[in-house]
Amino acid sequence: MEEKSLDVLTPGPDEPAIDLREYPNPENDIEKDLAEVLADVMRVERVSIDSHFFDDLGANSLVMAHFCARVRKRADLPSASMKDIYRHPTIRSLATGLANAVPVESSVPAPAEVVTPVATSRYAFCGTLQFVLFLGYSFCAGFVADRGYAWVSAASGVIDIYLRSFVFGSAAFIALCTFPIAAKWLLIGRCKPREFPVWGLTYLRFWTVKVLIHANPMIFFVGNPLYVLYLRALGARIGKGVTILSHSVPACPDLFTVGAGTVIRKDSFFLCYRAHAGRIQTGRVTLGRDVFIGEKTVLDIDTSMGDGAQLGHTSTLYSGQAVPDGQRWHGSPAQLTQHDYLRIGPAPCGTLRRAGFGLITVLQLFFLYVPLTVGGAYMLVTQVPALRNRLSRSTVDLTSSALYIDALILSLLLFFGFVVVGLAVMFTVPRLLNLVVKPDKVYPLYGFHYSAHRAIGRMTNIKFFTWLFGDSSYIVHYLRGVGYDLSRVEQTGSNFGTEVQHETPFLCSVGSGTMVADGLSIINADYSSTSFRVSRASIGSNNFLGNNIAYPSGARTGKNCLLATKVMVPLEGEVREGVGLLGSPCFEIPRSVERDSRFDHLRTGDDLRRNLAAKNRYNTRSMVFFLLVRWLHFFVLTMLGLANAELYDSYGHVLIAAFLVLSLGFTALYFVLVERGIAAFRALRPQVCSIYDPYFWWHERLWKVPDHYLDIFNGTPFKNVIWRMLGVRIGSRVFDDGCYMTERTLTTIGNDCTLNAGSKIQCHSQEDGTFKSDRSTLDAGCTIGVGAHVHYGVTMGTGAVLAPDSFLMKGEEVPEHARWGGNPATEMRVAPHQPEALTRKG
Numbered sequence: 001m002e003e004k005s006l007d008v009l010t011p012g013p014d015e016p017a018i019d020l021r022e023y024p025n026p027e028n029d030i031e032k033d034l035a036e037v038l039a040d041v042m043r044v045e046r047v048s049i050d051s052h053f054f055d056d057l058g059a060n061s062l063v064m065a066h067f068c069a070r071v072r073k074r075a076d077l078p079s080a081s082m083k084d085i086y087r088h089p090t091i092r093s094l095a096t097g098l099a100n101a102v103p104v105e106s107s108v109p110a111p112a113e114v115v116t117p118v119a120t121s122r123y124a125f126c127g128t129l130q131f132v133l134f135l136g137y138s139f140c141a142g143f144v145a146d147r148g149y150a151w152v153s154a155a156s157g158v159i160d161i162y163l164r165s166f167v168f169g170s171a172a173f174i175a176l177c178t179f180p181i182a183a184k185w186l187l188i189g190r191c192k193p194r195e196f197p198v199w200g201l202t203y204l205r206f207w208t209v210k211v212l213i214h215a216n217p218m219i220f221f222v223g224n225p226l227y228v229l230y231l232r233a234l235g236a237r238i239g240k241g242v243t244i245l246s247h248s249v250p251a252c253p254d255l256f257t258v259g260a261g262t263v264i265r266k267d268s269f270f271l272c273y274r275a276h277a278g279r280i281q282t283g284r285v286t287l288g289r290d291v292f293i294g295e296k297t298v299l300d301i302d303t304s305m306g307d308g309a310q311l312g313h314t315s316t317l318y319s320g321q322a323v324p325d326g327q328r329w330h331g332s333p334a335q336l337t338q339h340d341y342l343r344i345g346p347a348p349c350g351t352l353r354r355a356g357f358g359l360i361t362v363l364q365l366f367f368l369y370v371p372l373t374v375g376g377a378y379m380l381v382t383q384v385p386a387l388r389n390r391l392s393r394s395t396v397d398l399t400s401s402a403l404y405i406d407a408l409i410l411s412l413l414l415f416f417g418f419v420v421v422g423l424a425v426m427f428t429v430p431r432l433l434n435l436v437v438k439p440d441k442v443y444p445l446y447g448f449h450y451s452a453h454r455a456i457g458r459m460t461n462i463k464f465f466t467w468l469f470g471d472s473s474y475i476v477h478y479l480r481g482v483g484y485d486l487s488r489v490e491q492t493g494s495n496f497g498t499e500v501q502h503e504t505p506f507l508c509s510v511g512s513g514t515m516v517a518d519g520l521s522i523i524n525a526d527y528s529s530t531s532f533r534v535s536r537a538s539i540g541s542n543n544f545l546g547n548n549i550a551y552p553s554g555a556r557t558g559k560n561c562l563l564a565t566k567v568m569v570p571l572e573g574e575v576r577e578g579v580g581l582l583g584s585p586c587f588e589i590p591r592s593v594e595r596d597s598r599f600d601h602l603r604t605g606d607d608l609r610r611n612l613a614a615k616n617r618y619n620t621r622s623m624v625f626f627l628l629v630r631w632l633h634f635f636v637l638t639m640l641g642l643a644n645a646e647l648y649d650s651y652g653h654v655l656i657a658a659f660l661v662l663s664l665g666f667t668a669l670y671f672v673l674v675e676r677g678i679a680a681f682r683a684l685r686p687q688v689c690s691i692y693d694p695y696f697w698w699h700e701r702l703w704k705v706p707d708h709y710l711d712i713f714n715g716t717p718f719k720n721v722i723w724r725m726l727g728v729r730i731g732s733r734v735f736d737d738g739c740y741m742t743e744r745t746l747t748t749i750g751n752d753c754t755l756n757a758g759s760k761i762q763c764h765s766q767e768d769g770t771f772k773s774d775r776s777t778l779d780a781g782c783t784i785g786v787g788a789h790v791h792y793g794v795t796m797g798t799g800a801v802l803a804p805d806s807f808l809m810k811g812e813e814v815p816e817h818a819r820w821g822g823n824p825a826t827e828m829r830v831a832p833h834q835p836e837a838l839t840r841k842g
Contacts, residue, residue, distance in 0.1 A: 049091035065811030081826040115781035126199040127717035142656030169370035180212035191252035193836035259289035261529040298805040314568040316805035320833030332823040347444035347531035357446035407639035470498030472619035493615040511541030519548035584823040599690035611692035675705040683745035750780035758787040
């Protein structure tokens with residue numbers, strides 16, 4: 001495979017289709033200077049002030065991002081953003097559009113907060129205490145499991161086993177649920193708006209409570225009235241009839257206030273804290289009565305929404321923003337709109353119905369699921385010879401070949417049995433349940449139809465299978481199997497990525513020739529506080545969808561559209577066709593440019609058939625390889641489990657705790673070695689190639705290496721150690737609260753950076769049949785907000801800040817100590833809101 005340098009990302013003088021016949025003279029200095037800057041960026045002698053940047057000059061968004069960065073560095077020119085470029089796509093129109101702008105005196109806005117470096121000893125000490133707490137929790141879990149097994153094993157007969165399993169399992173479940181609540185009130189008490197540095201003792205208490213809250217099994221009851229009761233027990237002020245569908249749990253529940261009848265859709269962030277410049281800031285999130293919060297939204301600290309207010313999907317409220325009563329806002333940052341996002345009427349759903357649904361859930365849990373889980377585990381241990389014989393042995397022999405043979409057989413049966421049975425259940429049971437849920441019919445919440453609908457979503461959104469089949473031709477067959485309507489598919493070998501989710505698969509339609517990158521969420525169910533309705537969501541033909549897109553039913557997009565990363569898909573206006581859409585709220589951009597179509601000849605005729613066949617063979621080998629990789633991981637854990645069984649009589653609960661710790665350490669090290677081994681322990685280099693280039697197929701393998709284990713290390717120094725092992729050039733004392741990096745060896749993070757939950761640094765882009773990658777660099781002291789997305793080819797200067805849920809486009813250069821935000825991100829010149837937390841420093 002050929003490695004390309006960064007130069008391939010900037011077109012040379014022979015690439016643009018520049019009209020050499022006519023060069024109108026600039027009418028003013030701004031036009032002249034802008035033309036000179038663009039010519040220098042494009043490496044040509046001159047450009048026409050009337051030539052279209054994309055259609056005539058052959059530029060692309062990366063080139064124009066470099067152009068904007070050069071313009072911003074010129075004190076004598078008005079600042080330009082990518083939104084300006086798309087709105088004014090010639091030098092003449094751009095100069096006119098910027099003519100009334102205030103001249104930029106400096107790229108640096110209001111005074112910036114400077115990160116105060118934490119002593120390395122304090123950083124290491126905090127990590128040590130976090131590890132000790134994990135050891136203590138594992139020891140307690142091992143002790144409880146040991147006592148429980150001993151008590152259940154004393155049972156005689158099936159009925160006695162069931163009763164003991166019921167008692168022990170119920171007690172253990174209640175303890176797991178109440179322990180985080182008790183820990184929160186003991187360690188923190190009632191949360192207040194405040195600020196404190198990371199890696200200190202105050203942060204350690206905060207982290208401990210946050211981890212326990214997120215590890216609580218009550219998280220599985222999202223969408224159930226029981227979950228609301230759990231948040232109330234933690235201190236949240238939540239009114240009657242509130243429906244919460246997001247798995248985001250506020251780490252400071254006392255600062256979370258929700259009025260009666262409010263609906264919060266899935267994948268929304270309302271954490272009531274943020275990390276900023278090396279400090280944790282906590283603040284209030286206040287929602288009035290009958291508020292609607294759309295999918296993939298972010299509510300920063302010190303935000304509020306009045307009674308009856310709405311926030312559309314893919315939108316953000318920045319710190320200090322307040323939506324008045326009855327108003328509808330959308331966008332990032334949010335702004336006023338007239339569109340009604342609450343598109344469903346009410347249904348009968350009173351307190352009695354909610355209480356009954358919760359009671360039935362509790363009865364099912366304690367009398368069915370818990371006994372089956374505990375009793376089933378006991379029966380597995382006592383009935384499977386490989387386990388029973390080891391528990392009954394009086395001598396220990398860890399060198400016996402029987403140990404490894406038993407682990408081999410048991411792991412093969414369990415792992416591949418899950419794959420086969422899982423597919424069989426997924427292709428059949430949801431179809432039966434779907435018979436009772438009719439499209440476009442309004443049903444009340446918390447009834448039989450609601451349970452069927454939620455079960456369909458849970459069973460058909462298992463991430464293992466989209467991970468296995470994604471980024472290959474086989475994902476098409478899988479999605480059809482679960483219920484998607486994919487029309488007449490034009491196979492590309494990359495029709496869908498590895499992350500696709502939906503409310504129900506049976507009302508998802510995707511047109512022919514459409515390609516989808518990772519992170520698509522199809523919103524084909526509407527909710528109110530009392531009702532829900534499923535309806536068809538249709539994506540047109542020959543579309544390309546970028547990363548992290550929420551696509552709702554009723555979207556106003558048709559054929560041949562480019563939906564850029566994190567775009568807010570429109571629900572109003574005319575149907576868009578033959579255009580690109582970017583931003584939140586969205587605006588039109590060119591559907592494609594000359595550089596993005598350079599490989600189109602490989603996507604038709606004999607070239608396509610030959611390339612697709614080769615890609616399919618390569619992807620098949622990749623799928624087999626990663627099944628074996630995950631099975632080998634499971635085999636080693638099974639072997640450790642059997643070895644624990646042999647040593648159980650001697651060490652008991654200490655051995656169970658050791659198993660938990662060793663399993664986590666082995667998992668991290670194993671998948672690090674797999675990923676670095678695939679890359680031959682070499683760093684990636686910037687690329688531009690076709691999706692039918694063997695390099696791209698190899699790159700897809702890197703995306704398939706499992707990395708969900710990383711979430712366990714969020715907010716600890718160990719996350720930085722793992723990133724460093726994976727190849728990230730990461731500095732000292734970086735605070736990573738849940739950032740994800742797709743291309744580790746193309747990413748550079750400076751000392752004392754702050755990376756918030758849900759943020760992402762993506763050093764690649766796939767646009768139709770073209771794959772591009774480049775380095776992204778965050779200098780020392782940068783802050784990336786909650787849910788923010790950093791694209792490839794980006795540089796952020798020392799101490800720069802990217803606001804929550806922002807999209808920093810490819811090629812952007814953020815100056816030192818600048819504050820950028822929005823989708824797409826631009827410089828924020830308004831003085832930053834001072835959170836209430838700054839008045840209460842801890």
